[in-house]
Amino acid sequence: MSPATEIQILAAVVAVACALPGVFLILRRMALMSDAISHAILFGIVIGFLVVKDLASPVILIAAAATGVLTVTLTELLRRTGRVAEDTSIGLVFPVLFSIGVILISQKAGDVHLDTDAVLLGEIAFAPLDRLEWAGRDLGPRSLWVVGIIGVINLIFILLFYKELKLTSFDPALAASLGFSPIVMHYALMSLTSITAVGAFDAVGSILVVALMVAPPATAYLLTDRLSVMIWLSCAIAIVGAVAGYWLARWLDASVAGCMATMAGALFGLGFLCAPRRGLLALAARRAKQKTSFAVTALTIHLSQHEGTEREVVECRRDHLGEHLGWDKPFADRVLQTAIRTGAVELDNGLMQLTDRGRALARTAFAR
Amino acid sequence: MDGEVFTRIFTDYTLRTVALGTAALGFVSGALGSFAVLRKQALLGDATSHAALPGIAVAFLLTGSKAPLVLVLGAALAGWLGTLAIMTIVGLSRVKYDTALGMILSVFFGVGLVLLTFIQRRPDATQAGLDTYLFGQAATLLDRDVKTIAGLGAIALLAMALLWKELKLLSFDPDFGATLGFPMRGLDIILTSLIVIAIVIGLQAVGVVLMSAMVVAPAAAARQWTDKLGIMVPLAGVFGALSGVTGAVISSSATRMPTGPVIVLCVSAVAVASLLLAPNRGLFPQWLRSRRQRHAVRKEAVLSDLRALEEQHAGEAPGHSAAVLRMMAPNPAGVSPRLQELSDRGWVAKTGSDEWTITEEGLRALEAQLGSGGDER
Incomplete structure (x- = not known):
């Protein structure tokens, strides 16, 4: 495989691995814990590295994941004191751990093979250089294996505990009363988020992990009401964003990770505008349609009031609408056209006549 | 740290500049951050500061200037x-x-990083210095x-002082404010804009990644010492x-010490100390109480x-063994002390080796403590 293909595959796998826990994070309104965890794990990564002196060691993964859980626990403890609100407790904990991490990196710049650029941007472009070999055979980039395994763990966890996750996410009180512990699920999910953040950290850096965890599930959330669909959609959107991000980076000659986050955001923007039922355009179209349909009903009522009376000749002329109902000409024309098209009104020498259907419409509107 | 460094503030011109700048930004972000924390919008500052990064890059790309005012406005x-964008998304969708x-936060930051790497790779690489905005470099x-x-x-603080009453209302009871006829939405936008100013002026010294801590931590610390907004705001500033x-x-006096993280550790230490030691709300005084x-x-x-x-x-003869009292007490170990x-x-009074009797004085004290009708037996 060419390095370009490998980078794209890695980008897609990272994005999917992040999107999987992300779905549950946003459903549980804990999206900001991904922000806190992804910052705080830097502390664990640096400490782990200072101990084992090898960035590829699994010890680092474990140390970092433990820091993630530590962050969650500290935040929770701080909140429980009742002295600060929940978001303040998040905002107090992770900057400390992140700061210690950054200071350690800067201090040990000589012997840590990490720099602050790598922390923020990741090194996905260099990932194909670090290869995993086994019995003399080249098995592909090491980080692809790491992230791939983490992604599979996430997937297995979700498949195994789908019911529990669903229940604790949507109705924690019911889950507790049925004997599923929301707290166990909470910490399990937080551990997965931590491991995933560590795995993705190498590739895309600490802050952009948040984009990959939050943006694709948020986009999927606009498109569906079903949890299972949301999970698959998130993965699909994550892959599209990752690959598109890679090509944007090629085109701009800029950071791949940054472009992946940019594309993830762009896809959300697209969903926000164009989602079939919840998008802004769909909302605007629905409002316009409702407005017209309401106006058609008003028109049939107006006509039925004057039907067969002396003033029919005056009231039911089409140019009278502006005067009587206060509609401007283009809107009146549009309403009339809709009314004729739906068969509620007929035009007879410039005089509007109700059809049976129109009469029925007016009657039911009145009856309500 | 030795004290000599701190006396150098008054003699060393560069250090004095740095100290003045960080004091000013710390005061402004602390004071305005109080409102963010009270309104439970502590993390909005995190989003704002990360989101500012593309603005800095675009301002530089458009003007080619690194003048502070240009970058700060961007x-x-x-x-x-x-x-x-956050308010729009929340208002118009179910997200x-x-x-x-x-x-x-992350997408804007991603866009900012794209622009930064893009600028770095341009042939006329005059960008040096823009990346100090990531972690901050007070020495610059x-x-x-x-x-x-x-x-x-000063402009932000002046606006805060002029709108003090309105902002107070907005922070504690916006519904009541609305019934009084105050334009709460407009005030919300004004306050948010003031907080944005407080954040962006700190970016050069503290950096976009950690500036949120300067909004949250001083305010969270000050909150522990007082229940009055009029005290909390200046205290957070200090x-x-x-x-x-x-x-x-x-x-600035150590090598390879990024400023943002160091400032964050200092301010977090203040917050932790306040949480633990503040007289009324502090955890330690509460434990003692x-x-x-x-x-x-x-x-x-x-x-x-x-x-x-x-x-x-x-x-019978007065005096009862402490052992009996221990059996009657829910916490036997506490009886002897x-x-x-x-x-x-x-x-x-002690009557035997470990035998005790209540004195007249003790009876009176017990009556007084339980109150006249408080005798439960």
Whole structure:
């Protein structure tokens, strides 16, 4: 495989691995814990590295994941004191751990093979250089294996505990009363988020992990009401964003990770505008349609009031609408056209006549 | 740190500039951050500061200038747009606040990084210095930067002072404010804009990644010391200013010490100390208080147990073994120290090796404590 293909595959796998826990994070309104965890794990990564002196060691993964859980626990403890609100407790904990991490990196710049650029941007472009070999055979980039395994763990966890996750996410009180512990699920999910953040950290850096965890599930959330669909959609959107991000980076000659986050955001923007039922355009179209349909009903009522009376000749002329109902000409024309098209009104020498259907419409509107 | 560094603030021109700049930005972000924390929008500052990054890059790309005012205006515009985007997403879709916040924060930051790497790879690489905006470098503060920080900060603080009553209302009871006819939405936008200013003036020294801590931590610390907004805001300002100066001085006098993280550690230390030690809300004073209370209750219980024994054994020789009292107490280990304290006061008297009796004085004290009708037996 060419390095370009490998980078794209890695980008897609990272994005999917992040999107999987992300779905549950946003459903549980804990999206900001991904922000806190992804910052705080830097502390664990640096400490782990200072101990084992090898960035590829699994010890680092474990140390970092433990820091993630530590962050969650500290935040929770701080909140429980009742002295600060929940978001303040998040905002107090992770900057400390992140700061210690950054200071350690800067201090040990000589012997840590990490720099602050790598922390923020990741090194996905260099990932194909670090290869995993086994019995003399080249098995592909090491980080692809790491992230791939983490992604599979996430997937297995979700498949195994789908019911529990669903229940604790949507109705924690019911889950507790049925004997599923929301707290166990909470910490399990937080551990997965931590491991995933560590795995993705190498590739895309600490802050952009948040984009990959939050943006694709948020986009999927606009498109569906079903949890299972949301999970698959998130993965699909994550892959599209990752690959598109890679090509944007090629085109701009800029950071791949940054472009992946940019594309993830762009896809959300697209969903926000164009989602079939919840998008802004769909909302605007629905409002316009409702407005017209309401106006058609008003028109049939107006006509039925004057039907067969002396003033029919005056009231039911089409140019009278502006005067009587206060509609401007283009809107009146549009309403009339809709009314004729739906068969509620007929035009007879410039005089509007109700059809049976129109009469029925007016009657039911009145009856309500 | 040795004290010499701090005296150098008054003699070393560069250090004085740095100290002035960080003090000013710390004060402004601390003071305005109080409102963010009280309105439970502590993390909005995190989003705003990350979102400011593309603004800095675009301002540089468009003007080619690194003048502080230009970059700060770019940052403010982008930070403000990010905040607006969060409000729009939450208002017009079913995406929740935390999701919108996390997404805008990271996506804007991603766009900013793209622009930064894009600028770096341009042939006329005059960008050097833009990446100090990531983690902050107080040592790069020049005279003109400090003037920008102080000028914009003063404007923000002045606006806060002029709108004090309205902002107070907005923070504590916006519904009531609306019924009084105040334009709450407009005030919300004004306050958000003031917080955006407070954040962007700190970006050069503290960095976009950690500036949120300067909004949250001083305010969270000040909150522990007082229940009055009029005290909390200036106190948070002072905490912010002190941490800013301390952090900047430590960072400029050591090698390879990024300023932002050092300042954040200082301000977090203040927050932790306040959480633990503040007289009323602090955890340690509270623990002491509840311990004292527990002891008082137990002391009373021992005294009342002793009286009950005396009544049951009326006419016998006075004095009851502490072992019996221990059996009557919910916490046997606490009985002996309590008896000792009671005897120090003269409320009980020792009659044997470990036998005790209640004194007249003790009976009176018990009556007084339980109140006239408070005798439960």
